[in-house]
């Protein structure tokens with residue numbers, strides 16, 4: 286048996302997405318920028334996809350801009366949101382994805398912004414009072430706070446952050462890479478100026494994503510070139526990817542509640558089974574269903590010999606998962622997220638992340654293997 290519990294890293298392509306993409310690959314090769322029939326057909330597919338996505342998210346197609354990835358969408362929002370609006374202060378959290386954190390740190394290093402980190406607690410929950418203090422103390426800020434943490438699953442309150450940003454006239458970017466297609470996002474109600482999506486996190490293709498730019502904010506292009514994406518992102522469009530992404534989102538919305546219940550059931554079951562079978566086991570981040578991304582379970586195992594071999598041993602045992610421990614003092618290898626929440630560096634942590642394709646039998650298999658490994662290595 287081989288179990289894939291690393292769906293926060295990437296998800297397998299849905300066969301229906303693949304079929305849709307394959308149809309396009311077989312029949313369309315035109316450049317969407319060409320004005321002849323081949324080009325027009327390709328352009329129609331892109332605009333149809335944009336319309337599908339906008340409809341699902343309750344927004345206008347004019348606010349959706351296709352990108353090559355979640356990383357590019359994050360970089361566009363951050364760099365252009367800050368530079369084009371002459372912002373000199375940004376607020377983020379120490380647990381953001383590196384697509385956000387490294388971008389902001391590079392801008393700070395270049396002297397473009399002063400960067401403030403909002404306080405978080407031991408589960409990775411934002412201190413909203415501290416966020417308000419930072420907003421109050423600084424002139425117009427750029428706020429980048431993710432919706433769900435990709436390592437520990439802790440959710441932020443987008444409504445609350447949106448209200449605070451509105452009250453202090455801040456620009457709000459939310460990295461929604463882990464939650465697009467997993468929760469119902471109504472972009473007509475959200476106060477975020479920028480939200481992002483990566484196709485490969487929702488059973489869509491890799492190498493495609495989008496940035497949603499709320500009509501209330503204008504930015505200049507991040508990538509200059511041709512007139513693609515209404516002059517906002519140069520580069521010939523990834524037509525197969527875009528069609529696949531729209532199909533993946535459509536499927537995700539059609540079956541969302543059913544998948545949420547199934548996956549949350551697997552996560553709760555795995556927690557129960559681990560507690561019953563592995564003495565001393567614990568969980569990193571929030572685990573309550575309303576405060577935690579249902580696809581992610583970050584497990585802190587008890588101290589053991591050769592703890593850095595745990596992931597390797599799981600792999601050998603047929604389990605694909607990912608993780609890492611908090612950095613021990615003096616070392617910068619390890620998880621910046623676990624370090625930021627103060628997790629113990631001597632306990633190995635593993636992130637198990639689930640999808641609609643996983644089963645209870647796979648959870649039983651993984652728990653049995655984990656139990657064996659923990660018993661051997663104590």
Ligand SMILES: Cc1ncc(COP(=O)(O)O)c(C=O)c1O
Pocket residue numbers: 293294353354355356357359382384431433434435460462463483484494
């Ligand atoms: C929260 C978060 N943001 C951004 C990204 C980057 O997305 P991509 O892999 O499409 O560049 C990821 C991917 O792991 C992520 O989990």
